[in-house]
């Protein structure tokens with residue numbers, strides 16, 4: 001079995017002006033495609049070739065650096081595309097809104113802490129909002145293509161929102177202005193999707 005790159009769940013220009021068309025084309029068509037291709041190469045002919053992506057990611061640290069980097073890359077990007085939508089933005093509601101308020105004090109305070117996790121991740125990586133083992137919300141970040149589901153993660157949780165802070169995610173439009181990109185990200189977050197993940201992780 002090999003993995004395939006699914007089309008984006010919306011058009012390449014759907015997230016304009018917050019995330020530009022060229023970035024989406026290259027990010028999905030070149031970067032994400034390369035993670036899929038290199039993951040397939042890494043598992044071909046090995047005992048791992050029939051495992052699910054979730055299984056590979058969960059044990060990535062014990063399998064190989066190639067599976068950790070490219071399996072993580074495939075999982076993280078798929079999750080990222082599905083976290084955004086053209087008719088998105090706004091604020092969370094219901095149980096998720098209450099949990100954000102309980103954990104972080106307010107939605108504004110949550111946004112600050114999440115952006116700070118992205119800003120303080122030196123080099124390349126991801127910032128995450130997740131549900132921890134006590135079913136509480138937490139914020140963390142991971143280097144490179146690691147994620148909080150991996151055996152190697154410093155902080156483990158079930159991610160419900162993630163943002164890519166690799167330069168390839170924002171450099172064409174924002175150059176070195178990562179904070180501006182992280183600010184624009186709120187306009188495209190699909191809170192309905194995040195809430196579905198929250199309900200699944202806390203039930």
Ligand code: MN
Nearest residue numbers: 031164166169
């Ligand atoms: Mn990326």
